[in-house]
Amino acid sequence: MAKIAIIGGGGFAKEVIEVAKMQGHDIVGIFALENSLKEYPYLGYLEEAVTKQDEYDYLHIAIGAVNAKGMQNRKKILEFIKENNLPLISLISPKADIGEGVKIGDGVYIGHRVIVSCDSVISDGVLINQGAVIGHDCKIAENVSIAPLVFLGGNVAVEKDVMIGVRATIRQGVRIGHNSIVGMGSIVIKNILPNSTTLQMPSKIYRQ
Numbered sequence: 780m781a782k783i784a785i786i787g788g789g790g791f792a793k794e795v796i797e798v799a800k801m802q803g804h805d806i807v808g809i810f811a812l813e814n815s816l817k818e819y820p821y822l823g824y825l826e827e828a829v830t831k832q833d834e835y836d837y838l839h840i841a842i843g844a845v846n847a848k849g850m851q852n853r854k855k856i857l858e859f860i861k862e863n864n865l866p867l868i869s870l871i872s873p874k875a876d877i878g879e880g881v882k883i884g885d886g887v888y889i890g891h892r893v894i895v896s897c898d899s900v901i902s903d904g905v906l907i908n909q910g911a912v913i914g915h916d917c918k919i920a921e922n923v924s925i926a927p928l929v930f931l932g933g934n935v936a937v938e939k940d941v942m943i944g945v946r947a948t949i950r951q952g953v954r955i956g957h958n959s960i961v962g963m964g965s966i967v968i969k970n971i972l973p974n975s976t977t978l979q980m981p982s983k984i985y986r987q
């Protein structure tokens with residue numbers, strides 16, 4: 780059991796805290812611009828994590844990303860933590876299913892009902908949200924954010940700082956270039972170049 784300070788005080792932090800508690804950890808407080816989770820002590824801005832290291836054993840980033848701006852924010856936070864050698868812990872739901880030979884870095888979050896299949900590599904700061912399926916031998920680079928119910932076939936490579944939106948489906952063997960956004964519901968069948976955004980056909984109003 781460890782003393783964990785959470786970075787982020789919004790809705791996603793509630794999900795992260797739930798997983799941390801299921802793993803038997805103690806939540807000692809929140810670093811954030813503002814804290815909406817009043818039941819936990821507010822520890823100040825993230826910068827204060829450097830001087831308040833005696834108050835926690837580990838940090839965990841609990842700020843989700845729904846677009847490019849959010850991804851840049853997560854990237855900056857992860858860089859700050861690494862530059863200052865602050866300790867990061869991975870939080871993995873006991874309800875997730877992690878296959879044989881899977882390697883998981885530091886500061887990774889894996890939510891309920893996620894499946895990560897055999898021999899996949901999940902790098903530092905990756906977020907895999909509820910119900911996502913990661914096939915065998917996938918390589919997920921640093922600070923990738925995977926939304927709920929995403930499906931990655933086997934041998935998919937996702938480069939750094941990519942966000943994959945809800946229910947996107949990625950064909951086996953495909954590579955997603957760094958800094959890309961895969962929009963909600965996209966079906967990706969070919970490699971995606973870096974810095975791209977993909978969108979699937981949106982629904983349209985048929986009758987009103």
Ligand SMILES: CC(C)(COP(=O)(O)OP(=O)(O)OC[C@H]1O[C@@H](n2cnc3c(N)ncnc32)[C@H](O)[C@@H]1OP(=O)(O)O)[C@@H](O)C(=O)NCCC(=O)NCCS
Pocket residue numbers: 843844845846847908926927943944945960961962963964965976977978979980981
């Ligand atoms: C791809 C995404 C980041 C684009 O967001 P954005 O840059 O704010 O774009 P906008 O909402 O301004 O939309 C721009 C255009 O793309 C269309 N569009 C946006 N997202 C789309 C999607 N996923 N599929 C199809 N079309 C989409 C919009 O209708 C709009 O079209 P228009 O200009 O013809 O009206 C966003 O839609 C998305 O998919 N985010 C992921 C959300 C998610 O997974 N959340 C879960 C968090 S747990």
